[in-house]
Amino acid sequence: MRTAAVTAAKGEIALVDETAVAGAGAVRVLVVLAHPDDPEFFCGATIAQWAAEGREISYCLLTRGDKGADEQGVDPQWLSGKREEEQRAAARVLGVKDVTFLNYPDGYLTPDLALRKDIVRVIRKVRPDIVVTGDPTNFFPSDRYINHPDHRAAGQAALDAVFPAAGSALFFPELAEKEALAPHKVSQVYVAIPEHPNTIVDVTRFIDRKLEALRRHSSQIGSGEEAERVLASVRKRMLDVASPPDAPRYVERFRRIDMSQ
Numbered sequence: 632m633r634t635a636a637v638t639a640a641k642g643e644i645a646l647v648d649e650t651a652v653a654g655a656g657a658v659r660v661l662v663v664l665a666h667p668d669d670p671e672f673f674c675g676a677t678i679a680q681w682a683a684e685g686r687e688i689s690y691c692l693l694t695r696g697d698k699g700a701d702e703q704g705v706d707p708q709w710l711s712g713k714r715e716e717e718q719r720a721a722a723r724v725l726g727v728k729d730v731t732f733l734n735y736p737d738g739y740l741t742p743d744l745a746l747r748k749d750i751v752r753v754i755r756k757v758r759p760d761i762v763v764t765g766d767p768t769n770f771f772p773s774d775r776y777i778n779h780p781d782h783r784a785a786g787q788a789a790l791d792a793v794f795p796a797a798g799s800a801l802f803f804p805e806l807a808e809k810e811a812l813a814p815h816k817v818s819q820v821y822v823a824i825p826e827h828p829n830t831i832v833d834v835t836r837f838i839d840r841k842l843e844a845l846r847r848h849s850s851q852i853g854s855g856e857e858a859e860r861v862l863a864s865v866r867k868r869m870l871d872v873a874s875p876p877d878a879p880r881y882v883e884r885f886r887r888i889d890m891s892q
Contacts, residue, residue, distance in 0.1 A: 660688045661759035663750060663789040664823075665740060665781035667696045667718035668848040672865070673823040674763060675725060675841035676834030677883045682726030683837070690722060690730040691753045693746070693785050698737040699851060711737070713850050721847040724840060740784035742767070742791060748803050750792035755812035761819045764789035766886065769826040778824075786822065793817045794890065818891040825886035831871075838869060838881040 660681055662670050670678060670690055682688050695711035696718075715732060722730050733749050740746065754762070765786035770778050796802035798816035806812040821830070834841070842862045845852060852861040866881070874880035 658686050659757060659759040660686050660761045660763060661691060661754065661757045662688065662763040663691045663693070663753070663785065663792075664763075664765055665693050665779070665785040666699065666737065667692055667714040668699075668721070668845070668851050669765070669782070670727075670763075671721050671725070671841060671844045671848065673765065674821070674883050674885070675721075675844050676837040676869075676881070677821075677832045677885075678727065678763075679725045679837040679840040679844070680832070680834055688725070688727045689757050689759070690718070690727055691733065691750065691757075692718065692730065693733045693740060693750075693788075694735050694737040694781065695732050696737050707737075710850065714848075717848045717850060721844040724844040724847065738781060740781040740788075742784045742788040746784075746788045747792050747796060748806075750789055751797045751803055752806055752810070752812060754792060754797040754817065755806060755815050758815045759817060761821060762789065762793050762817050763821045763823060763885075766822050766825045769824060772824055772826075782824075790820065790822075793820055816890070818889070820888040820890070822886035822888070823883070825884060828884035828886055830885045830887040831882045832885065833871075833880055834869070834883050835879070835881045838866065842866065 660678075662674070662678065664670055664673065669692070678688055696714035697707035697711035699714055700710055719730050731753060733746075733753075735746065765782045767783045767787035767790065770783070772778055794817075798814050800807060800814050802814075807814070842865065845862060845865065846858060849858065852858045869881040869883065871880040871882045
């Protein structure tokens with residue numbers, strides 16, 4: 632898999648071998664995001680590509696998406712159940728091993744100590760080499776969109792859990808004493824939808840699988856022509872404008888933090 636990484640000297644982005652970026656020995660990946668459908672929208676093609684390479688992918692969704700509708704009369708309990716089913720179906724399309732829901736209320740996430748501890752618990756259970764999460768600093772991903780507060784809260788809580796809490800025995804010692812969950816140090820973090828990316832993954836071979844996974848989220852994107860309009864917009868946003876028209880390249884962008892050195 633090809634990945635673009637920012638060169639230190641000039642701040643430019645150039646394609647490099649992704650196995651050198653993510654680490655050939657990095658086999659476990661934990662995706663920590665706020666809502667069902669966030670993994671597929673944020674980084675679904677990269678997840679599919681990693682799974683195809685034999686990496687073990689786990690999801691940790693902090694909510695079940697019970698406020699993922701604007702209309703009156705929608706039953707939040709029914710909606711959260713439907714969205715959980717959709718998420719598990721989408722994960723199967725991408726090759727994800729397992730999906731965990733922490734069941735926090737949708738729309739009300741705050742990066743407090745309780746949430747941090749719950750994410751630390753998952754990190755110590757899964758023991759991932761790579762954690763993928765969102766960018767807590769990115770309020771305006773585009774001129775037409777304000778980033779959901781849950782996205783930002785999830786990113787901050789996940790990053791605070793990764794470092795220093797998950798890897799230190801002095802943080803949440805009861806997890807080791809009562810649950811036998813020893814500290815675990817994460818090697819790399821991939822921050823999705825970043826304000827300042829330094830890594831761009833070429834996912835051309837897996838964009839169709841991402842779109843197929845997104846079709847499972849019918850409660851969010853609809854079906855038929857309505858869904859296809861959404862997916863066409865996703866494809867357009869992922870297009871690398873520098874690629875030739877006869878050989879379009881599709882990418883997903885990240886801020887990669889390497890803590891292994």
